[in-house]
Amino acid sequence: MTAFxxxxxxxxxxxxxxxxxxxxxxxWDIVPPDRRHLLGCESIDTKNRWQTDYRSNENPENALQQDVAVATEEIGHLAGDGGDLIVDQSTYGLARDPAGLQRASDKAGIAVVACAGTYTAAYLDEAIHAMDVDGLTERFVQEVDTGLDGTTVKAGLIGEIGCSAPLEEVERRALKAAARASRRTGAGISVHPGRHTDAPFEIVDILGHEGAELSRVAMCHMDRTYPTGERVAELAAAGVAVEWDFFGIEQSHYWMGDVELPTDRGRLRLIRDMFERGLGHRVLVSQDICTRTRLLTWGGHGYGHMFRNVVPLMKALGFAAAEINQLISANPLHILAMPGASEETEQ
Ligand SMILES: [Zn+2]
Known part of the structure; x- marks a missing residue:
């Protein structure tokens, strides 16, 4: 039995x-629905790229990247920086493109995971809003077992399930469906929590009540939810993995609210503290690139920043090789690895 x-x-x-x-x-396309009418108004060039990046997705031109050739080149550079697996958490609502991912993965020679699930209520259409928990469960199971959006490309993770604060009803149903679909398929779960310090705890309750294996749930966006690390240990102690996924955002300004973001060094200080508390096995790291200005093509750090810059910084700050291995390999694979092996993959 080989986990895959x-x-x-x-x-x-x-x-x-x-x-x-x-x-x-x-x-992806994560243009805020209320800014979609501004598409095409302000293109990105070298004179405005810093300001555009600083304000993240306020310029909708920055909030989408659907060109497969660009994606291929960008993940190709990631392979050059040592990356060997990248998870695209563009769920339904974010213009998920499974066939495009497959083409990019083929050409770039790097493994890509596509994702099942639904994003926040504001990004979903009437048909999804009308689905009950059973309907959503069947949909997510099919996305993992059969294929995404009419293709034969299967999802390897459920999420990021988009949640608002307070939680919208369709989001609550999607969380329950994610837990049930996870139990049926063996796929792990990832959740984008609402921006309230209680939101992740409410989500853990819902998932736990539905019997989800909490150690295979990633709670995203610790950087903006608990910027000084408050309550992260409490959340990890509740059983889920906690994810610092703003690596590469080296600015204090948060475009979505009155939050002072940590920098990469600050993130690593908070993660060091998790190891000291014996919770290092529950920590995930990533970059959540969802704007063009963070890609190499638009003068950004690109997907490879984690391996090109952050891992050397971890070493410089005294992280042991085994700890770094947990952060970039063992911990994410605990969530991504689906137990057992189908007959075909055993051959
Ligand atoms: Zn994301």
């Missing part, structure tokens, strides 16, 4: 992967 990762090019042994990016977007 379900990639867009098929099931591959989990032990093949050493350098994992758990939470990124490779092909």
């Amino acid at each position: 990762v379900r990639t867009v090019r098929g099931d591959l042994p989990a032990h093949d992967f050493r350098h994992v990016l758990m939470h990124e977007h490779v092909l």
